[in-house]
Amino acid sequence: MSAVWTLIDLLAGRRDPAALNAREWEGVISVARAEVLAATLAERLADAALPGDIAALFADLRCAAKVQQRQALWEAEMARRALEPAGVRFVLLKGTAYAAAELPCAAGRQIGDLDIMVARDDLDRAEAALLAAGWEWVKADPYDDAYYRTHMHELPPLIHQDRDRMIDVHHTILPLTHRAKPDAAGMLARATEILPGTGRWRGGAVTEGAGAEEFNASTMRDADSDPSDPCGATSPFRGGFLRLSPADMIIHCAAHCMADGDLAGGLRNLWDFHLLAEHAERSSVQAAAERHGLGPAVARAVRLADALYGERSLTLTTADRLFLRALTARDDWGRPTRPFTRLAFYIRSHWLRMPPLMLARHLWVKWRRGSNGP
């Protein structure tokens, strides 16, 4: 069995970690690192009996992820100190939101940039407040800048001059040129305050439906309460941030991995989706997704997450199987494989993002400049 499927089976709980040999572990770890799932796997197998060297590496990975999450939550706090005085209401998205809400998918999850959402009418004020607080533009290129402002769902990325951390300020969840037009105002209106967690990361299942009022959140306080924890990574989070409603969070996750981008990081995003949606009431989430024009994206995410991490009870379409081929295109060294499948999904990502004429013009400008951009 290939390393990528061994990784998937370990995450899904279909494979006994004690049965893996040293060579299989190496492949699993290389693939997990490439898919930024290494610390997630380390958390998933935190209580499993593992060979000594694997257990030591996994302890390193768990520590590093906890420190990183602590830094990510601190970055959210920095954004709040910049935006709150300006009266800008903002919602945490993606990894930072999962970590702040202490959701099961936050365990070991890598968090890169800080993603937040504000009302479109608040964009100018948010931008001014962040610039005044020390964030700076990454891109000086006027075409890229204009492109972001006219067609994208977010401001051009900003980096803080001292902390060197990036913030993405969204005003909706998909590019404006995308065929689906989600109801961003509705998402913002339904966003709720994150309450301090009541459960635990490990062992604590999310029991309530995501269509229901609140996640039964689990906590990161394993680390807080244990003074001997070598990571020393207590959470700086003291509540008060906003996050999307459970259903909107699931829909955003699906939009992010199915309707936008070229499936890079797809195994990780579908792991998020799997844990977010696992106990949700499927029909109500699906109905909400239809209202955002994202019914097909959510339905596909449900089928793929089921095929990867779930019961494997749903019927896959031919296209789903192509998605699975692209998602699992890595060799045992963690290197990408199946270049034609990957290229096809890269082209698809642009096809979804913009109408053909606009795509042609965009690629022409990009080709002449030889630069990377949105």
Add this chain to the structure above:
Amino acid sequence: MRHSIRISVGPAHFRIGSDWREPLAQLAALYATYPSATGSANATVHLFAARPWRRFLRPAVHIGGDFTIPDALPLPLSMGLLAAEMAMNLQMALGWRRHMLLHASAVERGGRALIMSGQSGSGKSTLAALLGESADWRLMGDEFTLIEPLSGDALAFPRPVSLKNQAIAEMTARVAADRFGPLLTATPKGDIRHMVPRANALAAMRRPAVPALILFPRFGADVAVQRIGPSELFVRLTEASTNYALLGEPGFASLSRMVQTVPALAISYPDSASGLALVEQLWAEALA
């Protein structure tokens, strides 16, 4: 990948894959006397051709692995051994989280470690290599020294010493020929030749030592010694560490303790002989 090898250096266990046989054959020869690697690797290295035909046509070795630098320039296949060493260092510098990684050489004597940090050309590698050849010392490493955050212990990373330019002649005059790798000429860093540490360094490569003295050597000036206070030492060591910021609070706590308990000196020396004498003298004073 087509060819692969496993190498164990201190706590690191590398799995190295390559599109070519030659670099791995050279690695195997260089690391022949190292303890064999058991279990699973904790770092993976790729030596690869960016395009299939570049395996044969003007072969260029790109380096990668668990962690990559997007714009790293490839090296010609004749420098494949250097590429492999750089790739292994890269995985340590970018990926290692168990310890605080200091860009520093270190030697051990009586269970205590002398750590030497400085820019390339400061002489930290040559001093460590020379000390490592004397009977009293054990070479812990010429490039990285690992600090265990909880205990503050120094751990060895005794990869083969990367001798550069004049240091090559200095060491080949003293050390048996079978401990050297091939001479690599006209690399981006000048001439390079790897030297396998003495057997005692390999036998004890997983034995920690307590840091007792930190030196910042500077080669090529008259003998001078200047004390470095805790605050300046803190700043210098954060600059010398590749992963300090990523370790978060434990890294801060560990470094704070270290700068308050371990004496540090900046030293200048005109040549290796006076440098060695100065180090021995300062070591004796530090332990007195």
